[in-house]
Structures are given as C-alpha cells and as structure tokens.
Amino acid sequence: MPLYIHALACAFGLGSWVSINGLWVELPLIVNVLPEGWDLPSYLTVIIQFANLGPLLVTLAHKFCPGRLRENLAIYAVLSIGVVACILLAVFWNYTTVIFGQPRSTAFFILTFFLALVDCTSSVTFLPFMMQLPAKYITTYFIGEGLSGLVPGLVALAQGVGMSKCVNVTNVSDNVTDPGPPTFIVETQYLPPNFSTEIFFSFLAVMTTISLGAFLILNRLPRTFELSTENLVSDSDAVATVCRGLEGPMDPKTNCPEEVEQKQNEVLLPKPQHSSYQLAFIYVMVLWVNSATNGLLPSVQTFSCMPYGNMAYHLSAALSAVANPVACIIAMFFPKRSLVFLGILCLLGSTFGGYNMAMAAMSPCPLLQDTPLGDAIIVLSWVFFTGLLSYVKVMVGVILRDRSHSALVWCGAAVQTGSLLGSIIMFPLVNVYHLFKSGDICNTNCPL
Template identity: 75%
Template sequence: MPLYIHALACAFGLGSWVAINGLWVELPLIVNVLPEGWDLPSYLTVIIQLANLGPLLVTLMHKLCPSRQREKLVIYAVLVIGVSACLLLTAFWKRTTVILGELHSTAFFILTFFLALVDCTSSVTFMPFMMQLPAKYITTYFIGEGLSGFIPGLVALGQGVGISKCVNVSQSSTNMSQPGEEIYVVETQYLPPNFSPEIFFVFLAVMTTISLGAFAALNKVPRTFELSTENLVQEADVVATACAGLDNPGMNESKTSKDDEESEPAKPVLVKSKYSLSQKAFIYFMVVWVNGATNGLLPSVQTYSCMPYGNLAYHLSAALASVANPIACIIAMFLPKRSLVFLGLLCLMGTGFGGYNMAMAAMSPCPLLQDSPVGDVIIVVSWILFTGLLSYVKVMVGVILRDESHSALVWCGAAAQTGSMVGSLVMFPLVNVYHLFQSGDICSTVCPL
C-alpha cells in the first residue's frame, strides 16, 4: 500500500506545471508557424501573469468559505479544464483572427490562458490536499512536480525540432530589363519533426489525465493514512514545502504529555527573527529580482537570443532550461544552503548569465560567435545556468522566509508576483511596440565581419 500511494502522489504531481512547461519547450516549433513569430514568448509571459487570477479566487474562497470538499471539487475542475484545453489545442492552435488589421493567434492565446490558469491554481490547491497525507508522501509529490517539467523537455528533445538547412531557391526576376530571368536566393528550410505539435499536445493531455486519475485514486486512500495538518507541518520537509511556495503557519512547540495537551490549549511561541532589517531587504530584493528575471525579462526575448544561432540552439536552450528548473529544486531539497552571501553570489552569477542572454538578444540578428559551434554551445549553457542558478536561489529564499513567519512568506509571494508582473509588463512594449529587438534569418541575414 505505501508504494502504491507513493506512485499516486508522484503521478498527481505530474499535473502541476506540465501544460505550461510543455508549451514553453514546444515554442521552437510553434514560433515558425504562428504570425507573432519571435514575439510570441513576450505574449505568453503576460498571459501567464494574467492567469494568476485563479490563485487569487481560490485564496478568497478559502478565506470566505473554507471547505475541504470544495477544495477537492476545485482540483477536479482545474484538471478537467487542463485536459480539455490540451485537446482543443490539437485542433485550434493554428487558428488566427484579424485584430486591428493584423493576424493574431487568438485561439492559441485563449487556450494558453486556461492552461496557465490550471497550473497557477495548482500551486494553491494541490499542496493543501497533499497535506492530508503523511509527510513521507510530500517528497514523492515534489518528485512528480519536478517531472512535470523534466518529461516534456525530454519528449521535446526526442521530437527532433530544429534541424534546418540553407537551400538555394530559384525565383523569377522582377527586373524590367531582364524579365523572366531566374535568380537564386538562399532560404531556410526546416526538416519536419519526428512527430507533430498536435501529437505533443495529446501527450500533455495524457499526462494531465494521469494526474486526474491519480487524484481520484488518492481520494480513495484509506483514512488510516491521513494525518492532520498540524501533525504534517511538524513532520514535513522544510525545503519541499517552500519549493512549492506553500506558506506554513506552524510553529515549534515544546513536547507535553497527552493530559497537558487536553487540559491546556497550545500557545504559539514567538521566535525572534534571525535577520536584520537590511538583510530582510536584501532577501526581498532577491525575490523580486529573481522572479522578474526568470518569469518576465528573459523569457520574453529568448527567441531573439537563441534563434540567430539556429532553431536547434533555441530548441535545446528551451528544453534543457526547462529541465534545469526542477533539477535545481530537487538539489535544493537535498543540499540546502541558507547563507545569504552564498545565495547572493549565486544570484550574481545567474544574473551574469542572464545579462549575456539579454546582450545576445539585443545584438540579434548578429550576436557574438553566430557562425561558430562554440557560440551555439555558449548560448545553450548560458540559458541552462541562468535558469538553474536563479531557480535554486528562488527556492532557498522561500525556505528562509518560510521559517521566519507566516506574514514573511505572504510578503514573499507578493514580492514574487510583483517581480514577475513588472518584468513581463516592462518587456512587452519593448518587444511588441517599440521593436527594440530585431529578428532575422540564419541563412539570409548578412552580418558584418
């Protein structure tokens, strides 16, 4: 029975962020089809931020009318919506409409919003449900949550997206003095992937369905496996809960006998903060900056920093960076380091790699080492280290604030959302209104030596 529940907890965690992670690693193929082209990631970052309406509504529901049964219905609803949106993507992701005289991927944006709504809402619904089970199953759930980013990344790599070649294509001359004369131009031709985006979206629907089935089975678990939230909080792994951004109002209490517990209500113990005001300001600054960089600033220009090196480089950077996130979370669970100096150095290193990525995006379509395999390797590794280092910092800062107090973690969530929102809103006009970043074709773009 314990192994069975471990398997269900892991499968349940698969549905947490699989849809958005899946869309992100599929972007190298989608950007070549949809009319937004290289601007598509900047649209997605804003849509994902708008989807935080889901957690807000769930939080209000918990405050106004808390009910464990209602929480289960919300989880069923969001998973069903996730499965439906993935299936609808298979039929409508290419559909476009004309808005203000320009073609836009309206259907894709709407369905992406619902997928983001599902994944954002999972952060405030899945973990409270898992807290009804013994603490040993929490770690297994987080393994499943990590796999929700790892598996789509591997599948996308197996899809074989990004293999392209430059081909001379003949065209009729438009020169009036030499009408009909054939001229040759160089075009980029992408070889077909091993399977289509439609099949990939079906795969995402299957993973979400597995999560839905696992949740239904977990509801059938014998009640002897349940523990109260108070007991779970004392036993749960600190890093694991912070990795999901879950607040923990529980406090350490001195051990008392059963008779004392029954006769006298528990009294909270006030713990003095370990950090000074300046240290707390630094911690919250890291929260704002790390979330702003990883959720808003850099994802908006990933196409511009990677596509000049070829679609394969973009594909590898998107897939492997998505894999780096859950791996960093798992490393933080087993090798936590709370030193602010150490975390500051990691934040600085991650920012350095992010700065390189941003610089290459600003230099598009002619970044450094564009025609060298070394340039391809550097940009892919830079994206992996940028994501991995800042993901580790993000987790450990959450752990630190989680141990401070309930209100500290609430402010941590607010700072994270503020950073993500500001990063997305800053980059959207720069990319889509002022067009500060330029796209190009790896075969036809001529760069100065």
C-alpha cells in the same frame, strides 16, 4: 498499499505544471509557424500573469467564504479543463484569425491562458489536498511536481528540432502582361522533427489525464488518520514546498489554517533572526530573481538563441526546463542559507542573464554566430542562468518560511510583483518599440 499511494501522489503532482512547462520547451518549433514569430514568448509571459486570476479567486474564496470552497471539486475542475485545453491545443494550435489586418494566433493564446490558469491554480489547491495525507506522501508529491518540469524537457530532447536549410526558390513575377525573367530567392526551409507538435501536445493531454486519474483514486481513499504535528511537512520537505510554491503565483501554504502554521513553526524550527537590512536584501533578491526568470529573460529567449539556429534554441529551452528541477533537488540535499553565498549565486546567475540579454539586443547578429563555440556558450549560459537563480529562489523561500508565515506571504507577493513587472516592462519593448530584431538565417547578412 504505501507504494501504490506513493505512485498516485507522484502522478498527481505531475499534472501541476506539466502543461506550461511543455509549452515553453515546444516554442522552438512553434515560433517558426505562428505569425508572431520571435515575439511569441513576450505574449506568453503576459498571458501567464493574467492567469493568476485563478489562484487569486481561490484565495479570496478562502478568505471571505471559509469552508465554502472544496479543494477536491476545484481540482476536478482545473484538471478537466487542462485535459480539454491540451486536446484542443493539439488540434487548433496553428489556427489564426485576422485582427486589425494582421494574422494573430488567437486560438493558441486563448488555450494557453486556460493551461496557465490550470497550472497557476494548482499551486493553491493541490497542496492543501495533499495535507490531508500523511507527511511521507508530501515528498513523493513534490517529486511528481519536479517531474512536471523534467519530463517535458526530456521528451522535447527526444523530439528533436527540425534542422534548417537554405534553398534557392524560383520567384515568378505576378505581372501577367510582362512577367519578365524568373528570379531566384533564398528561402529557409525546416526539416520535420522526430514527431510533430500535435503529438507533443497530445502527450501533455495524456500526462494531465494521468494526473486527473491519480487524483480520482486518491480522493476515494479512506481517511483513517488525524492531522497532527507528526503529519505536517517536515523540515526536510521545506525545500520541496518552497521550490514549487515560489514557481506558482502564491505560496500554497497560505491555504492552511493559521493554527496549523503556528504549530509547524513552533514544532519544527525556531524562528531565525535577521536584521531589517538583511530582510530588505532578501526581498530585493526575491523581486529581482523572479523578475528575471519569469518576465525579463523569457520574453527575449528567441532573440537570444534563434540567431544561433534552431538547435541552439531547442537545447536552451529543453535543458533550462531540466535545470529547474535539478536545482531544486540540489537545494534539497545541499541547502546553503548563507546570505553572502546566495548573493554571490544571484550575481553569478544575473551575469549569465546579462549575457543572454546582450545577445538578444545584438540580434540578429550576436557574438560568435555560426560557430560551435557561440552555440555552446548561449546554451550553457541559459542553463546556468536558470539553474543558479532557481537555487536562490528555493533557498530564499526556505529562509522566509522558517521565519514566519507572514514573511512567506510577503515573499509570495514579491514573487508576483517581480514576475508582473518583468513581463510588463518587456512587452512594449519587444512588441511596440521593437528594440529586439528578428532575422532569417539564410537572408541575414552579418558583418564578419
């Protein structure tokens, strides 16, 4: 029975962020089809921020109507919405409508909002439900949450990406009376991947369905134990708690009763002491790291990677998705709480982010274009940027978690503020002022 419940807890955690993580790693194939093109990620970052309406409503319901909201019904609702949204996305993801004379990916944007709503709301509903189970199953649940980022990345690597080729295409004039001689233009054509985008979205629907099924069984298990300090999340699980908590819109622990939080702080660890300058440094790091990883850089990943080719973008997106849970696992077994060490990692990760941003600004003619070295550098830069800053996010969250409940609440506020600012700053720069230029591999003439 324990192994059976461990498997269910892992499968349940798998549905927490699998949809949005899957959406990001599939972008290398989507941006070549949808009319927004390279601007598409900047739209997604803003849509995901709007999806924080879900956890906000859940938190307000707990605040003003305590005891009225039942987590199990909320989980049924969000996972069911997730399954339906994934199925509809597999069918309608490339459907467009004309708005103000321009084709827009309306269906894709609407369904993305619902997927983001599901994943964001999972942060404030899944963990409170898991707190009803013994602590040994919490770790397994967080393993499932880590797999929600790892599995889509691995599947995307198996899917591959359609290699591009330049083909001479005959261009016939539309003038019927004087058609003139035919001309030739160079057109970029993409070979199909190992399996289609529709199949990939269907896979996300299956993963979400598995999570829903696991929850159905877990919710029917008899509650034959009492919640005590032995059943609380131990310090060894603190990294896992914050790892996914800071990924979401708010810290999921804010839904636990205040007295439980106080017991947890008293039993597990003494409150660490930090000066006001150290706390200011910690919150600035939280603000900056989440602004960079959730808003600034994701908005321009296409401009940073696509000039190097579809394969470079594909590897950057998929391996970055893998780097995130790997960084959480490293933080779990090798936690380093030194602020100097974390500051150095933050600076190093920001350096890689600066290189990525610089290449996006130079698009469509970045450094070392059309060279294996340039391709390798941009892929590794995105992997190290994601991995290093993910480690910093986790450890900073653990530090604040051990300090006090209110410190972690303010940490969640800083996470959301940074993510929102990054998205809002980049959206007009990309879509209004067009500071980042897209290109065509076959028709862009870059100086040697």
